[in-house]
Amino acid sequence: MKQWGRAALVVAAPLLLGGCGKQSPLSPKSPSSHDIAVLWWWMLGVAAIVFFGAVALLVIGWVRRDRPGLPFFGERESVNVGLVITFGMVIPVVVLVALFGISDLWLVTKTGAPAKGSTAMTIRVIGHQWFWEVRYPGTSAVTANEIHVPARTRVQVVATTADVIHSFWVPQLNRKIDTIPGRTNRVLLYADEPGVYRGQCAEFCGLQHAHMAMKVFAQPRKEFQTWLKGQEKPADTPATAEQREGRQLFLQNSCAGCHTIRGTSAQGDLGPDLTHVGSRTTLGALILPNDPRALERWIHDPQSIKPGAKMPALDLSNADFKAIGSYLDHLR
């Protein structure tokens, strides 16, 4: 009985919590997402009327299954055809014209690419198999999977891809936009209030499409400026012997071929920029929470955590992994 109770709770809990998801278009935190959510609720209302109306007709058909013809109108074929024309053509035309006007002529202008000059700042987001590279034009800051923006500020996201098609999607803040090879797409990012908003790649992009998530940290403007300044700096120098050992190992092994740590000789561009990896809250596009142990685990065997990721496992000793983990954790 107890298990059944627990199972029922598992099934019911999300129903009760519905709409409170961290990645839910139904808990909008920006004007664009809010408009879309409102549009949804209206469409749902109209759809419910249509659905229950049609089902009511079927129920009438069942109740009157032994009597031909319609209630009140009897067996007049012209009335029957009139019903088909009214419900099948006239009413749909009215409803659809309204929908078209509201959503496709009016609302669409508010969720489209932001007009030139209408935004306060621009960030570049580049999709990779399977992480998001984030750049802040005009600064040297580069990060991955964790996008910091000032809250209550119109931010233009310029979305491109380094390989296949991805789709940049933070549902609480706006609709999605694909990143297409050879094309540059733009979308507005605006957060009503400071907070953390989860997003995820929405276009199937291969093996680890499921683990290509991101977080948007909308911060008070001051806090954001401080963060950005920190990210512009080159990497910290190691503070302990173990960290020095870790840096040495990092630069000697294949790590440096794929990753950049600004201020060192590591200048690879296949994997995420690690200059301030220690300041990030997660690893592997949100697959692990970031701490020294997780870093160590990740470096030790990325393939068992994120099978198919482009990062190979290295043939090093446990002490070596610990040293590299300690060094990277230090890069705040």
Next chain:
Amino acid sequence: MAVALPKAAEPRVDRLERIWKERPGVMGWLTTVDHKRIGIMFLFTSLAFFAAGGVEALLIRSQLLQPNGTVLGPNGFNEAMTMHGVTMIFLFVVPISIGAFGNYLVPLMIGARDMAFPRLNAFSFWVFLAAGIFMYVGVFSGNAPTAGWFDYVPLAEKTYSPGSGIDFYALGLIFAGISSTATAVNLIVTIFKLRAPGMSINRMPLFCFAFLAVAFALVFALPALTCALLLLEFDRLLGFHFYDVSAGGDTILWQNLFWIFGHPEVYIIILPAFGIATSIIPTFVRRRMVAFPLVALAELLVAFIGFGVWAHHMFAVGLSQVTTIYFAAASLIIVIPSGIQLFAWITTIVTGTPRFKTPLLWIVGFIVLFIIGGLSGVMFAAIPFDQQLTDTYFVVAHFHYVIFGAAVFPILGGLYYWFPKVTGRMYHERWGQASFWVSFAGMNLTFFPMHIVGLLGMPRRQYTYPGDLGWTGYNVVESIGAYLLAAGLLMVVANLVVSLFRGERAGPDPFGGATLEWATSSPPPAYNYAVIPKVSSPYPMWDAGDRDEDVANLAGGRMVLEQGHETPASTAVDAEWDEILDMPSSSPWPLVLAVAISGIFAFVLLEQWIAAAVFVVATLVVLAAWHGKEPAEA
């Protein structure tokens, strides 16, 4: 025939039996050109693929039963997800609709003795079988495609999808396209030219209008797919750069070509189901369809407008706003013909005296599911909403309501409805109704929560998901629903298999059907009708005098055509008597040709160009042999 034969007719019927008899045993099936036997082969083959696609679906649902599932792993999931889509669309729904239902029923409904091109018909079956095997050879040799059923480039290019999985997909679909094209051309000519004299176009059953629309849509839609796939294979096998941006190609070209095919394909999938619905409803509500001409027109319009809406699959691509608005408008317009059909069915049911037997239950279920799928579909014409919810589980819910609810439900209803005709035995009514309710519950339990989980932000096509986003409970329900749905479908299979051996004898017309197929015996003889039936309305079985006239004609030797392997041809619109067609008899060449073409595809896949060329020559030789002199009749 429905009525006992008059004495004078017996020698004529005997003669027809002799003329139309095919070889016995396995050789008979391998060389058959009988549209009914070909239809049955299409049925069993596509049902086998349905089972395969179903197993893939259950694997997917098992993997997603809980967060961080480990049933399949990322590669296994991507294989199952891709093959589920490919199998269900290309190897199940389309072949069972046009290959099984179309093939078996269209000639019967129009009073013809076969399809217009019987050998082409056999060829299209063997090609379909070969293409299906071709793709599953890929799966079982560890080379399943993993780029999803719409296979976007550059993910599907060699750089990102090495190995031959995508080649099995692309070549397999080109291969299967040959089959669909052949069947479609055959249906068009059959419907235009082989209608019994008297069945002018306005007396043609709505079922045939639906199949006419589908056949035209296929003929015009498939070339776009074939072209897209050919360019892809040029890229993959020969190093071309059609889709390679770095060399001046374009990735969006693939999406345009694919969806120019892909959206009409949606209507290709559901229109046959509409045809089935318009056959079952009049029979069980015992009245004619309301607004017949409007429905016929709507069926054709849906197929036509369906070609102008493809870019609504691409609203998140970043197309210009003008483009998206145009395609949104077109997508809204197509709602109208669907609305007409929907309310024509509903009004017919309301104003008739329905008997809610198994086939009608599936159709009522279909109507309910189609309304839900249609309403969620309309929402995707709202561009901002589409851009928010596309590529989430909301869209997965939507198209399963349309494809499973609006296409597969009528197909299952149709299986019950025509089972007595094809086998001569009745299905079990009580178990039939139970199978419906279990499937209906399973269907909704599986797919309805997907709307919600999509609205909670769960993207489609991810092999796993974290447990802290509020998605888990819905996924549990969906997976339980999937197992229930599978149980419902197994009940359908069990019912029909047991009934095949132990069902009551059905007789020619167990339901009081309206269309001609109920005029002949169950199962129908090889020649379908001993006498070409008289037709004076779209409900010929309800014009009682006409059937008496058939019997008189048979006795008097009018419209019997027992001098050879013959069927009459009529004019395309008014169905006036045109000429007598000498129909081809059974032949091994369609099968041999399909084998030869299989050789071409197999060796292209292996990049053995010389061997492939040899099979091209072999194909030409077989084609020549096909058109050689027929062996004398035994």
